[in-house]
Amino acid sequence: MERNARNGRECWLLVGGRRRLGRALAEDLARDHDLVLTSSEPWEGESWVGDLSKTGWSRTLQWDAENPNLVSRMMADLDTLEGEGRVISGAVILAGTFPEQPLGSWTRGTLEATWRMNLSFPFLCAQALGPRLVEGACLQLLLDTSIHNPWLKRLPYSAAKAGLAALVPGLAQLLAPKVRVVGHALGAVLPDAGSDPSFLADRTLLKRIGEPADLFRAVRFAADSSFLTGEILTQDGGRRWL
Template identity: 65%
Template sequence: MGKTDGENRTWWLLVGGRRRLGRRLAEALAPEHDLVLTSSAPWEGEEAWISELSKQSHVRCLLWDAASPALVPSMMADLEALGAAGVRLNSCVVVSGTFPETPLGAWTPQDLEDLWRVNLTFPLLVAQAVAPHLADGGCLQFLLDTAIHKPFRKRLPYSAAKAGLAALVPGLARTLAPRVRVVGHALGTALPGPQDDPAFLASRSLTGRIGTPEDLARSLTFAAESPYLTGEVITLDGGTRWI
């Protein structure tokens, strides 16, 4: 499918949109939207992937590294340049995150700082930078985790970071209203890792299957296209938390 033209085609910013889940989301959204994709660093084979994606979408790529001391001025400069080039963002999705196993007894100040920088501080800095550049009625969206409902015992610092971000969704919605809407998505399994057992994960879902990046893309699109929705967290886990 080639690029579609017309006023229905909008620009989306996917922060962390060039790796794993972000990459799959970009592929799902490309037929209908133009994309700005960020990553902390290029990866092997990225140029070929972007070339293929560009057959369906106008694509721009940025480097935003959560660990960089120059992160904030870099984001501001990039966003100003996008605006000067006529790119008006309709939706921003913060995909970036880490998912380390950190059992009680193994925590160190540096480990906690690194984890919270990526999973909490970075999304907040992105929100602060991007919000002024979103179109009126635009939607700022955060990927959360069902750990906000039931924290992972071996990943409590991660769970705390996601819970903190979830708590900020209504606060940001109030702060940015009425011009910008804010929505969170608490995910179950959307893209199993190589160590996961898909059959077991499916058995823990009321739907009898695991989620897919396409399921998430539909939820993101619903939020972006629902002008009366803001300040809410949508749980997308196939009913897993009710088992």
């Protein structure tokens, strides 16, 4: 795989690399990667990003799913990176929301908002990034264990993730043989405030929830597995078998 000519470190782009799992993954990868991080919000005040530059190079971008000029913004940013000699050797799309929307609360507006962030936005990011990745790169998408067992109080969200699950093998075929595509169906890792971790753990075979490091290892494994593409790796502690 071709590497960033500036310092010998691969340069990866994380979509949604600002909060929670995105930030945790960025901090892990920064040990041996240069990074480009995107967020829907401005990056001012995020001092932790500056700490990433102590070990390598990092750049922040604002890609907002609500921006009507999103596609042109992404293309311009990717053109700028190429103009600077930055070779993107891998990408992970983590962006999404997790709204509770029980049956009876659905409206056209709320459904469109959920699907725009959790389905349309990742589709557009994958379309922009896939052809720009260096040969041998791996494009990875964060899904959810709900592709196996839908969250009934979050059914619109689950439907969006099911759509992303279909994107993984389809995009793998479209981008082969240059770029590989892998999805990650992740169970509970960083539960929202108010969630009961012991309840979530009890609904797995392993009787525990996941840790960010579980995702880190899987992302690195997928990137290094040159014969792996079109697959979805599930880490849910065996929840789908209960």
